[in-house]
Amino acid sequence: MDILNAFLGIVTVGLFVMNHMLTYEMEKDNFLGPVIRRFMGQDSQLLRWIIFYGLIMVCAICWHIWRRFDHRDFTSAFFCSYYEILGFFALLPQLWMFQKDKIVSQQLGNFVGFTALNRCFTFLFWILFPLVFPRRQLDNRMVQMLSEVLNIAILSDFLFYYIRSKVRGDKEIIIAQEDFV
Numbered sequence: 209m210d211i212l213n214a215f216l217g218i219v220t221v222g223l224f225v226m227n228h229m230l231t232y233e234m235e236k237d238n239f240l241g242p243v244i245r246r247f248m249g250q251d252s253q254l255l256r257w258i259i260f261y262g263l264i265m266v267c268a269i270c271w272h273i274w275r276r277f278d279h280r281d282f283t284s285a286f287f288c289s290y291y292e293i294l295g296f297f298a299l300l301p302q303l304w305m306f307q308k309d310k311i312v313s314q315q316l317g318n319f320v321g322f323t324a325l326n327r328c329f330t331f332l333f334w335i336l337f338p339l340v341f342p343r344r345q346l347d348n349r350m351v352q353m354l355s356e357v358l359n360i361a362i363l364s365d366f367l368f369y370y371i372r373s374k375v376r377g378d379k380e381i382i383i384a385q386e387d388f389v
C-alpha cells in the first residue's frame with residue numbers, strides 16, 4: 209500500500225504540473241523575496257526555495273529535539289517532526305500572496321478553506337480519541353492538538369474573509385484592512 213500510495217502521489221503531482229503549470233504566477237510568488245534581497249542583495253526562485261526548506265529543516269530538527277519519541281527509531285521520528293513543521297509552514301506563502309493581492313479567487317479560497325476544515329477535523333479527532341479508545345494513551349496527543357490549534361489560528365484571518373464572501377455571495381474574496389467600519 210505504501211508503494212501504491214507513493215506511486216499515485218507522484219502521478220497526481222505529475223498530472224497537476226502538466227495541466228496547471230501555465231496558471232502559476234511566478235512574479236507573484238515572492239515569499240521571502242524581500243528579506244533575501246535585503247540581506248543577500250540578490251534573489252531567485254531557487255534561493256527562496258532553498259532558504260524556505262532549509263528553515264523548515266532547522267525547525268524540524270529543533271522540534272525533533274524538543275519532542276519525545278519513545279517508541280520510534282530516529283528516521284521515522286524525524287520524518288514525523290519534519291511533516292508536522294512542513295504542515296505548519298505549508299500555507300504561509302499562499303497567505304503571503306493573499307495579503308499582497310487583497311483579492312483571492314473562489315477556487316483558491318475553497319482550497320484554503322477546505323484545508324482549514326481538514327485541520328479542524330484533525331483537531332476533533334485528537335479531542336475525541338480518548339472517548340473512542342479510553343485505555344490507550346498517546347505520547348503525542350497534546351502536541352498534535354496544539355499543532356492543529358496553531359495551524360487553525362494562522363488560517364483564522366483568511367477564514368474570516370472567506371466566510372464573509374460566502375455569506376455575501378461575492379465572486380472573489382476581498383481581503384481588506386478597513387472592514388471594521
